[in-house]
Amino acid sequence: MAILIDETKRVIVQGITGREGQARTRLMLDYGTNVVGGVTPGKGGSSVFGLPVFNSCADAAKSLGAIDVSVLFVPAAGMKQAAIDAFDAGVKLAVLVADRVPVWDAMEIAASAKANNAHFVGPNTLGIASPGKAVVGMIGGRAESAREWFKPPLPGGTGVGIISRSGGMSSSTAYYCGQAGVRISSIVHIGGDAVLGLRIPEVAEMFQADPATDCIVVFGEIGGSQEEDLAALMKAGSITKPVVAYIGGKAAKAGTRFSHAGAIIEGNVGTHAGKVAALRDAGATVVDSFGELPAAVAGILRARDSRSLMTEAERRAVWTTAITKIEPNRVAVRGHDIASLMGNTSFGAAVYLILTGKTPDERVGRLMDAILVSSIDHGATPPSCLAARTVASTGASLSQSVAAGILSINKHHGGAIEDCARYLASVIRLSRDSGESLDDVAAAEVARIKSTGDRISGFGHRVHTKDPRTARLFELAAHAGLGDNAPHIAAARAVERAFAAIGRPLPINVDGAIGAILADLGLDPRVYNGIFMIARTPGLVAHVVEEQTREKPMRRIDPVNHAYDGPMPRSPTPAA
Numbered sequence: 001m002a003i004l005i006d007e008t009k010r011v012i013v014q015g016i017t018g019r020e021g022q023a024r025t026r027l028m029l030d031y032g033t034n035v036v037g038g039v040t041p042g043k044g045g046s047s048v049f050g051l052p053v054f055n056s057c058a059d060a061a062k063s064l065g066a067i068d069v070s071v072l073f074v075p076a077a078g079m080k081q082a083a084i085d086a087f088d089a090g091v092k093l094a095v096l097v098a099d100r101v102p103v104w105d106a107m108e109i110a111a112s113a114k115a116n117n118a119h120f121v122g123p124n125t126l127g128i129a130s131p132g133k134a135v136v137g138m139i140g141g142r143a144e145s146a147r148e149w150f151k152p153p154l155p156g157g158t159g160v161g162i163i164s165r166s167g168g169m170s171s172s173t174a175y176y177c178g179q180a181g182v183r184i185s186s187i188v189h190i191g192g193d194a195v196l197g198l199r200i201p202e203v204a205e206m207f208q209a210d211p212a213t214d215c216i217v218v219f220g221e222i223g224g225s226q227e228e229d230l231a232a233l234m235k236a237g238s239i240t241k242p243v244v245a246y247i248g249g250k251a252a253k254a255g256t257r258f259s260h261a262g263a264i265i266e267g268n269v270g271t272h273a274g275k276v277a278a279l280r281d282a283g284a285t286v287v288d289s290f291g292e293l294p295a296a297v298a299g300i301l302r303a304r305d306s307r308s309l310m311t312e313a314e315r316r317a318v319w320t321t322a323i324t325k326i327e328p329n330r331v332a333v334r335g336h337d338i339a340s341l342m343g344n345t346s347f348g349a350a351v352y353l354i355l356t357g358k359t360p361d362e363r364v365g366r367l368m369d370a371i372l373v374s375s376i377d378h379g380a381t382p383p384s385c386l387a388a389r390t391v392a393s394t395g396a397s398l399s400q401s402v403a404a405g406i407l408s409i410n411k412h413h414g415g416a417i418e419d420c421a422r423y424l425a426s427v428i429r430l431s432r433d434s435g436e437s438l439d440d441v442a443a444a445e446v447a448r449i450k451s452t453g454d455r456i457s458g459f460g461h462r463v464h465t466k467d468p469r470t471a472r473l474f475e476l477a478a479h480a481g482l483g484d485n486a487p488h489i490a491a492a493r494a495v496e497r498a499f500a501a502i503g504r505p506l507p508i509n510v511d512g513a514i515g516a517i518l519a520d521l522g523l524d525p526r527v528y529n530g531i532f533m534i535a536r537t538p539g540l541v542a543h544v545v546e547e548q549t550r551e552k553p554m555r556r557i558d559p560v561n562h563a564y565d566g567p568m569p570r571s572p573t574p575a576a
Helices: 019-031 057-064 076-088 103-115 143-149 167-179 200-209 226-235 272-281 290-303 312-316 347-356 362-374 383-392 398-407 416-434 438-452 468-479 487-501 510-521 525-550
Strands: 011-014 035-039 051-054 069-072 093-096 119-121 127-130 134-137 159-164 184-189 213-221 243-248 324-327 330-333
Touching (some): 011 057, 011 076, 019 035, 019 134, 019 143, 035 057, 057 076, 069 076, 069 134, 076 093, 093 103, 103 119, 159 167, 167 184, 167 290, 184 213, 200 213, 200 226, 213 290, 226 243, 226 272, 243 272, 243 290, 330 347, 347 362, 347 525, 362 510, 362 525, 383 398, 383 525, 398 525, 416 438, 416 487, 416 510, 416 525, 438 487, 468 510, 487 510, 510 525
Parallel strands (some): 011 035, 011 069, 035 051, 093 119, 159 213, 213 243
Antiparallel strands (some): 127 134, 127 184, 324 330
16 A cells, blocks of 8 residues: 555646656656646647646546546646646645745645645645655656665555655655665655645654554654644554654754745744654654664664565665565465465466466456467467477477467467457547447447458457357356456447448457457556467467477478368367
8 A cells, every 4th residue: 555646546747748747747657657647728639648638627537537636737826726726626636846836825725625625745845656656746856766766565565654844855765764675655745835735744644544654754844843743643642653753954043944935943933952852752763863764764663573674685686576586495476375376276367366466266267267278279370380380390499489489479460469459448438538339439430440441450250250269258257247348348349239230240359359358357458469478378389299290390381271180079068
């Protein structure tokens, strides 16, 4: 888990067409943040990095659906109007990047947020990061550095939550904690202006409720009462997780601003000594210098035997993998002991696990088995089989021959699975954006295809008028909870009906069925071609061994004129 932002939150960028907006959108996209669009008044209808741009947040929400987070890269003078636009459109979290937002404007933003049951971070914030999940704003500067600096919790593990009043020190605190072997659950730069949205106490309460956060780390400053308010929560028992803090501005005198607009001592309020005393009295560990902070955090975690600490091997690692962990006498795949999987998990379920990191239920595992079986072989004619047998006839090894077959699997052989899934996704988007039914969109698409002569992957077959594998896959998909109302399957059925309506039946073939099912299961389209390779490999092995044991070397292989001489086909196995 994480607080405020993760990979599931749907994000828009207000001011996306500006130089800063584009640069930071690139950072967020590269890190994996789920950015779905942007807003710039007067630029609606354009696009940035393939993302649609709208004139208002209301327009964006109408087209894209519910939006969770908006990041505002707009000038301070326009911040109030932009933030209120976001809240009125149903956005529940706004990240206000600009500094020097007028105090009265900030107060009106706060009133609008409260009226809409929303929150905001900033103004004058670098944003929020949940390592390994998402970044909103500009923390880390570049996706590569953010990945390198901020060490996320292991799946099911914990990290420390960082709250900072300084933008630069947000990243520095996370970086140096990482160097000390500490994992980070989330980083929140609350902003440096005098009037803020979420403050240290509120963010600390979120970390308190977050099971992935084991300790709260605070980079505080003089001025205001946020640190004292945190201490009060600790004394009241609302914050029970360890708190480690550093307070900047020790040498500042009354009336002197320390770095930020909100970091100023007025009379005896907001002093360094007062903040340190309040936190220590509440049980927090407060270090005297920033350099002591990482070691203090690591020490507290070590005493708690916390899962937030990395092992020495993890600290030394120059790169990481989330797939397999090898230890003496133990192999773990996606966190599951492989010896325990053996005999208890089908191959299809294991493929699903290693590709997604999730364990499927029995029905989905059986569906994955069926997908792999459906593509295990399709005769000696497909390019992969011809390539493998041809190379085998030269005296090449099994691995070389099978590799030749695998190398022939690409866009036009096996690639139809991914192409069809992406096409069906476009049909779903057209239906959603236009408000028309899938059948109406499919009819228009088929008419367009007929007039242009385009082809759609996944429909029709050069051998089968009704692919026998398709019906069985959809039957098993329905049993696994993916009936004809599943989005991609529904789109495929609509396209199939549209072709039939014009008197040109093009039934869904096995590639189209697999593409629709994998998409509705939520698998990444980038693995679809790989799933076809996994399925086809046993068939290639069989063909290569047959070529090596039955045929003469260097023969001319006729791709068409060949016959079958194996066992007679058996009666179909009754459907379960």
